Amino acid sequence: xxxxxxxxxxxxxxxxxxxxxxxxxxxxxxxxxxxxxxxxxxxxxxxxxxxxxxxxxxxxxxxxxxxxxxxxxxxxxxxxxxxxxxxxxxxxxxxxxxxxxxxxxxxxxxxxxxxxxxxxxxxxxxxxxxxxxxxxxxxxxxxxxxxxxxxxxxxxxxxxxxxxxxxxxxxxxxxxxxxxxxxxxxxxxxxxxxxxxxxxxxxxxxxxxxxxxxxxxxxxxxxxxxxxxxxxxxxxxxxxxxxxxxxxxxxxxxxxxxxxxxxxxxxxxxxxxxxxxxxxxxxxxxxxxxxxxxxxxxxxxxxxxxxxxxxxxxxxxxxxxxxxxxxxx
Ligand SMILES: [Zn+2]
Numbered sequence: 458x459x460x461x462x463x464x465x466x467x468x469x470x471x472x473x474x475x476x477x478x479x480x481x482x483x484x485x486x487x488x489x490x491x492x493x494x495x496x497x498x499x500x501x502x503x504x505x506x507x508x509x510x511x512x513x514x515x516x517x518x519x520x521x522x523x524x525x526x527x528x529x530x531x532x533x534x535x536x537x538x539x540x541x542x543x544x545x546x547x548x549x550x551x552x553x554x555x556x557x558x559x560x561x562x563x564x565x566x567x568x569x570x571x572x573x574x575x576x577x578x579x580x581x582x583x584x585x586x587x588x589x590x591x592x593x594x595x596x597x598x599x600x601x602x603x604x605x606x607x608x609x610x611x612x613x614x615x616x617x618x619x620x621x622x623x624x625x626x627x628x629x630x631x632x633x634x635x636x637x638x639x640x641x642x643x644x645x646x647x648x649x650x651x652x653x654x655x656x657x658x659x660x661x662x663x664x665x666x667x668x669x670x671x672x673x674x675x676x677x678x679x680x681x682x683x684x685x686x687x688x689x690x691x692x693x694x695x696x697x698x699x700x701x702x703x704x705x706x707x708x709x710x711x712x713x714x715x716x717x718x719x720x721x722x723x724x725x726x727x728x729x730x731x732x733x734x735x736x737x738x739x740x741x742x743x744x745x746x747x748x749x750x751x752x753x754x755x756x757x758x759x760x761x762x763x764x765x766x767x768x769x770x771x772x773x774x775x776x777x778x779x780x781x782x783x784x785x786x
Contacts, residue, residue: 491784492744492769494780494782495782498553499548499553500552506777507546508777509526509775510524510777511524511772513772514572514710515763515764516593517576521770523547524560524570525546525567526540527543531566531774537605539562542561545558545570545580545591557594557595559595560595564580564585566582566584569618569667577591577598581614586604586616587600588614588628601646615636616632617631617633618633618667619708620668623671625644626644627642637654650692652692663679669709671711677709678707681705682699685697685703685706707721708720716738716743719733719736720733728756730749730756730757731758731776732745733746733747753773756773759772759773768782
């Protein structure tokens with residue numbers, strides 16, 4: 458009896474310790490999470506679902522563009538054939554309705570997606586080693602990189618992870634899973650400059666996985682170095698932000714108040730994390746919340762976007778989901 462009580466007591470103390478650790482991890486500096494999951498978003502028609510979801514962005518009409526792999530899974534070596542189903546969905550940011558879809562028979566392994574200031578849609582395909590520019594309606598306008606040819610020169614990529622377009626049309630690409638560099642192209646796709654090499658020092662990278670350009674600052678999710686690096690548009694190093702609060706950044710998005718929205722996908726192959734972190738202009742984590750659901754088998758928070766209304770959109774590659782979080786009143 459005495460032994461049993463001791464066991465119970467130990468169990469209670471252990472449970473208490475676990476709860477304390479969990480609650481510390483969930484909150485940043487004691488701040489309350491002001492965001493709520495929108496349970497009615499997205500609102501797909503019967504029979505429509507998404508595969509591994511890897512890219513998300515919001516355009517000026519509050520359309521949410523989603524890049525996913527349909528029935529294809531990440532497998533190496535990459536398959537030769539493109540995915541027959543539509544891989545790009547356009548959703549209404551308010552209602553979550555599917556307004557448009559395209560992107561069938563075009564991509565080997567969908568990865569990054571971005572929308573430029575003119576509402577064109579840009580993607581990276583780590584399977585074909587290319588980036589592509591499409592109109593808002595899905596007409597192919599430009600491609601950079603040689604189909605299926607991996608490289609490290611001015612005209613080739615090696616699994617390019619993400620991209621971002623500035624107001625003057627400059628194209629910044631994070632390249633990527635093999636090369637450890639950021640490349641800048643002109644608006645017409647001409648190579649302009651690059652920076653980065655393997656390592657942990659300033660301006661070095663270990664899997665630059667996500668990128669966002671805004672107001673003369675480039676934010677890079679330097680995933681395997683577990684940090685955000687900040688540069689100006691010429692590649693000049695400005696700052697690095699890292700720590701337990703920030704975790705392992707996979708994707709970044711900028712909000713018009715200057716805050717940076719980060720998705721922390723955790724350590725792979727754990728498949729156990731999708732967490733949103735909001736950083737102020739000094740790189741301090743001011744809010745953080747889990748984007749996981751209890752029903753998820755696995756999680757990998759992969760990309761993030763924020764609308765002009767402040768709504769946050771998260772795509773989870775392993776949970777095969779896109780979720781919307783809105784500010785509480
Ligand atoms: Zn639109």
